[in-house]
Amino acid sequence: MFLTKREIESALRRGGVPPGNCEQAAHAPVQPMEVHDYCTRQPRLRRRGVLLLALCLLLALGAGGFYCWDRLLPYSTLALGGGPAFLLRLNRHDTVLTVEPVDEDARVLLEGRSYRDWDYQAALAALVDDLERAGYLAGTSPTVTAESNSPDRARVLELDAQQFLQEKLDAWSSVIRPAPEPSTTVPPTPEPPTTPPEATPGDRWQGHHGNGYGGGRWRTEAHE
């Protein structure tokens, strides 16, 4: 016997469902349940989705927390003194988070500037340049001290910073340069240098206008 799909469907429909006995089901005595039993327990339809969502949220929170801990929380502090004083707060990668002025002169020098995300040596170099340009380094040397959550790291950081400053000052002392007068004018915010500006012993300082203030440059003797 060959039947089409439609004929099979209609045969099943005809042989299908007897009328139920609603009266009997409606009036049979039943005891209301206090809690679901294994038969009536409702399926947890969205359990998998909720678990996935919770997992994603947990991962996002973990990643965010790690980022904050690693990049945004201060780990070390460098104190630059010997004139106007600054506090450089650094993260675990020695990247500058903030530079805070300790006194009024430092506040004036920092006005309108931000060193956020600079490497600490670049920020130190820029600050020392500003101090030198403003005439605060005439006759005095800047000092640097470090603190850190890890004493070892503090020691290493302090040594590195001191060595870096010393090299910079040595380079300056070996060249002839005009003595600048103290200035209260605020130079423009410098661009973050890719490498800290350094002078070699053979370089000479040349001011553009011959007055010893900003706008000068280092000139190598070999070029002349």
Next chain:
Amino acid sequence: MICAVEALARTNRPAQCLDEGLLPRVGQGDMVAFEVLYRESWPAVYALALSILQNPADAEDAAQETYLKVRAAAHLYVPQGKPMAWLFTITKNLCRDRLRERAGAEPLPEDEERDARFAYVSDPTDRLVLEGALALLNEGERQVVLLHTASGLRHREIAKALGQPLSTVLSRYNRALKKLQRYLSEGGVCS
């Protein structure tokens, strides 16, 4: 012919979506709400029970018992947007209980049992098709075929109520009809 089949399908089709608001009312003892719930869901509940138990009398008993459970637990029902899925869960659990009980009972001789089971179907072709569907198809296929043909649920509604992908429901349905066609063309002998 096709128009007649479609008209039949429309008369068999339950309400598009069972009203979830009926269950709290049933839980408060509202008999009118219970009657509406029963009328709208009976074909689907019975078809599901038949697909599992493969015996019309047992399926009718299990379906009736489902409604007693619904009356007893409707006040505990938490709306999830799928009231039919809850009815199906109860039906499946009750049917599994019956299957376990049946496993320990003495079976009737096959011919005698078959005559008794399908006595209510008068047309020999309809009877042969129903016997074939219950004997030949696996449980998943039986569920989809009986819920669609006997109770009039759409494939999408079946997928939602059984918690299965629509593609699975459709492929099972088509595979089941092909099996039945082959079975009938070979003279109704199970391989």
